[in-house]
Amino acid sequence: MRVNNTSDINSLSISGTVELAPNDYIEIWGQRLVGSGNTSISVFSLNLNIK
Known part of the structure; x- marks a missing residue:
């Protein structure tokens, strides 16, 4: 996703399936x-499903 200026607020959904071994x-x-300056990312919702 590309954010073009500091007043842009965007939402990005990431979806996938991974198989993890112990300690992964x-x-x-x-x-x-x-650009320059401070970069901050705010996470408003984080969901993880484990089988």
């Missing part, structure tokens, strides 16, 4: 590609 983990990250 899931990591999701974001990166600033251009």
